[in-house]
Amino acid sequence: MVYEGARSVYGPLLAGLGASAVVVGLVTGAGEAVALVLRLAFGPLADRTGRYWSLTILGYGLTAVCVPLLALAPRLGVAGLAFGATMILLERLGKAIRSPSKSALLAQVAVAVGRGRGFGVHKALDQVGAFAGPLLVAGVVALSSLWTGMAVLAVPGAIAMVLLLTLRRRVPDPGVYDESATVRSEPGERRGWWAEAVGAGLSGDFFRYAIAASLTTGALVTFGIIGYHLTVEGLLPVAAVPLVYAAAMAVEAVAALAVGTVYDRTGPRVLLVVPVLVALVPALALGSALVAVLAGVMAWGFAQGVQDSTIKAVVADLVEAPRRATAYGVFAAIQGLLAIVGGVGAGWLYERSLPALVAVVAVTQVIALALLVDTFRRSARRRRAG
The missing domain is CATH 1.20.1250.20 (MFS general substrate transporter like domains)
Known part of the structure; x- marks a missing residue:
């Protein structure tokens, strides 16, 4: 809900801060590149450290915080565009940080119901959020302003973080669902970072x-x-x-x-x-x-x-x-x-x-x-x- 709601209006949002079409394309394109390419770094980091939960929570936390902060951009004057672009890029960085760890956690817990079904349910719920987020923003914008729409997204963001923290407390090691989850490699067995x-x-x-x-x-x-x-x-x-x-x-x-x-x-x-x-x-x-x-x-x-x-x-x-x-x-x-x-x-x-x-x-x-x-x-x- 949070990031799809925001992404549905990134164009008008950046335009409202004075961005040209070129800048809009640059920021949104760079954001997608960050979300995809940097997973190459955060995937190995998760496997090396075993901190799947920490990276997942950090990644979702960046989204939950950075999107509502976009509401402050018009109050910053000439710095508003730079601030808005930075928040968008940090939100996409959150996607890169959490995605490999989130998928690894899901692959473990989904064993209990079948991995195909588990990933299918995840995608279906993802689509519910993809519908609801833009609809929520559209409704708030119609009644108030674009910036209020960003601020309101703090509510589903906060709920998501509470759910994540609750899940981590209840299931600190999702590997208990997956018999194939083995002990991580010893330091001597590790390859170089780039490898x-x-x-x-x-x-x-x-x-x-x-x-x-x-x-x-x-x-x-x-x-x-x-x-x-x-x-x-x-x-x-x-x-x-x-x-x-x-x-x-x-x-x-x-x-x-x-x-x-x-x-x-x-x-x-x-x-x-x-x-x-x-x-x-x-x-x-x-x-x-x-x-x-x-x-x-x-x-x-x-x-x-x-x-x-x-x-x-x-x-x-x-x-x-x-x-x-x-x-x-x-x-x-x-x-x-x-x-x-x-x-x-x-x-x-x-x-x-x-x-x-x-x-x-x-x-x-x-x-x-x-x-x-x-x-x-x-x-x-x-x-x-x-």
């Missing part, structure tokens, strides 16, 4: 899987391009585009829960549907028939929901507990890199040749599908041999 950050020692299965999953992430056309297509082609009025996005978010939440449950029952083979869906998205969502376009948007929401939930559950099955935070950091960095390349490439191809865009996406998904099948077969053989 840890880039995933030295992680299995070939992990990297094959990370590349395959990242190919699906990078090739999934962004909703920004889909929304652009809907408006410039005159398929829908601008006011209707957010409603289509909201419907896709609902599909995303349902997909995370449904596929997570199936994953626990059937194994990772259910994820083979993702490259198929990703390949269908541009062919449908960037067409000229509204019905087909809406079907493409629903396919987009389904693929997005699985990518941000069940796909992460597989990482915990491929990597031993003492290195999971590191693995999640590396996984996110690879995903982020290919997402940037894919976003730029899709926009460039859309302006030049829609058939070429459809073809390129299809080829990348054939590669992703082959890598997934190979990884799942190797992993299954290794488990049988063990």
Whole structure:
């Protein structure tokens, strides 16, 4: 609720502080880079120190504090823009700090209900917050001001921190849920910091899987391009585009829960549907028939929901507990890199040749599908041999 509520108005907020479009793009782009790239550092830090709870709480705490502090920016005069940009970057730093540790903790406690279901429930609740935060901000802004909207977000932030601290007190060691959680490596067994950050020692299965999953992430056309297509082609009025996005978010939440449950029952083979869906998205969502376009948007929401939930559950099955935070950091960095390349490439191809865009996406998904099948077969053989 807190960070999605704030992110929904970062553009108007920075503009209100005097930022140009270039500055808005620079700050928000740098923020996303911070949130992804720095996970390479905080993943190994969590595994080396074992302070998963501390890093998780610190990361969420930065978000809970920095977002409401944005309400002070207009009172700081000429320093307001610099202060606002700093708070946004610190909020994104909080995401980098907490994400590897949070995923490692979730992978441990979700064993009790099934990792697919656990990550699916997490994603579904995440989407509830993604809906509620912007709606809360919109309501407060309509009644008062943008800055009051930021201040009000202190309430869900405070509730989240109380919940986290309560959970830490009740379950100080989530490893009790996970029999695979072993003793951390001794200092003599540790690699150098840079080697840890880039995933030295992680299995070939992990990297094959990370590349395959990242190919699906990078090739999934962004909703920004889909929304652009809907408006410039005159398929829908601008006011209707957010409603289509909201419907896709609902599909995303349902997909995370449904596929997570199936994953626990059937194994990772259910994820083979993702490259198929990703390949269908541009062919449908960037067409000229509204019905087909809406079907493409629903396919987009389904693929997005699985990518941000069940796909992460597989990482915990491929990597031993003492290195999971590191693995999640590396996984996110690879995903982020290919997402940037894919976003730029899709926009460039859309302006030049829609058939070429459809073809390129299809080829990348054939590669992703082959890598997934190979990884799942190797992993299954290794488990049988063990």
